[in-house]
Amino acid sequence: MSTKSKPLTLAEKLWASHLVAQGKDGAPDLLYIDLHLVHEVTSPQAFDGLRLAGRKVRRPDLTIATEDHNTPTIDIDKPIADLTSRTQIEALRKNAAEFGIRLHSLGDKNQGIVHVVGPQLGLTMPGITVVCGDSHTSTHGAFGALAMGIGTSEVEHVLATQTLPLKSFKTMAINVEGTLRPGVTAKDIILAVIAKISTGGGQGYVLEYRGSAIRALSMEGRMTICNMSIEAGARAGMVAPDETTFAYLKDRPHAPQGADWDKALEYWKSLPTDEGAVFDAEVFLDADKLDPFVTWGTNPGQGVSLLDSVPDPADIKDPNERAAAERALEYMDLKAGTPMKEIAVQTVFLGSCTNSRIEDLRAAAAIVKGQKKAEGVRMMVVPGSQKVRLQAEEEGIDKIFKEFGAEWRFAGCSMCLGMNPDQLAVGERAASTSNRNFEGRQGKGARTHLVSPLVAAATAIRGTLSSPADLEVLV
């Protein structure tokens, strides 16, 4: 049997090319980490651990930090009001200085959500391993990188050794063929995928998103999809690199230059899954038939087409899922059978590592331009990074949002998880472009519907969950 010619998947190629030491007797393999992203919340104990053991950061030149989870999105020139948040930010600044790590602080043009900053600097690229003490690190898989979220002990491990012991994974192909209809986007694809395979469907797997609908997506769209791989329980999510990837990367600050670019490009072109490689599991989704997707429940798998109605738990066969649906409807204060489009919201949040990139802001701005915001609806727009904010301002996008009546904020994770003051009130209902609709995620007792930027924009105009198609009727 020849192993030389065994066809491999993208994920398997990445594993093999980063293997430092093979685990013996059931011990995990040791993999090299090309890029370590750090933020204020999951790093303080890791740095403290280094100090206690008298260790250094092995490769400060492969490490980069930013402030995002705790940071306020207004009055960023003033001291952070929340003491716990301020302490965490100050700890990161002190640790970065002590260990020689590059840090992009509040006010810096490269500050922002860690998963927006990496790609924007050209640090995220095909064929590399990326880790961060944050579950949404899967975002970087959009470039054909193996990108995983890790815990604080592992953050310390990577800081000290630039490696991570990892248990092997299974592979799953998510095949999305066809052409998306106007108004249907990457966010709708991933919400539909999670609804199909459930929040635990990806457990133990690295997902590879494939097919013509994925190939047609921009890098921003691919990032949105890979970002939410974790919401299906997956270890990571990936898209094979192609011309779209290369064009996005070319000439970014940290992208390879000159001869390095040529070498890299040649290698990157060898990365896509080989013909005949076998996935451990396959899923198929028809892009032609996809509608805008929205969630009705309290986990990202509880979603339906916007044209549909709130499902009746009585129709759900699995007793655990039925019970979960009943609890979700009670928490969400929804009645089975209510058309999704009749659900009124008080807040629209456009932001988060899922949907806060320039393309997301452009798409939403194009919908709200010249329109009037629904009475009583608050809309908050939080760019993913300061750079995105500046670029949007250059394009006049901030003016469109402000004229529409939306709040134009500074960059950060913001209302996605409400670690800063951007929270929903008890019982408040929101259409949110973020990634988690868990109970209490955006504020105690808050109710979240996950939506695409297009649905967010249309919803802000109509006041009820809507898509741009519903607006054309009005005009």
Next chain:
Amino acid sequence: MEKVEKFSGVAVPLKRSNVDTDQIIPAVYLKRITKTGFEDALFASWKQDPEFVLNQPIFANGEVLIAGPDFGTGSSREHAVWALKDWGFKAVFSAKFADIFRGNSGKQGFITGVITEDETKAFWDLIDANPGVAATVDLPNQTVSIGELTASFEIDPYTKWRLMEGLDDIGLTLRDEPAITSFEANRESWRPKTLPAKGV
């Protein structure tokens, strides 16, 4: 991590079973940014009671905890181990431990030795008769002794080896340092570097 072999320290009787990690360290203390300085958080609720064993000056410098069965159940918080270590404890003995707590302890160089319930009670009696008495822990021989009474304790061979070698997970990985260094030597020049900073 320091190598652990043989040491003696004040033995503390914790005459309770099912000591869950919420009791070892309540959730309110998890917001902190350090891995140290949790000594005040250890058994914070129970310490409200002046009669609680750790409030008695003779046990305040305790290093060896002798506890009832099912120690460390509940939440996976690694802070529970940090708090015990910060107080000054080096080992805890019980008839039964929760798996996650035991795993976390191993990572932090903290001994969790299994003895029988009878031995636990016999140790409690000895401490009651002579408060402040020291326990001697001998990891290579897997014994814990107070006065004339010696008990053998169970600990898994891999964890024992790691503790005796003073190796945490990072320490273990660093045994592959030459492999890491040679991997790095072959790292292609196109791969990302954050420094020197560009695009600033």
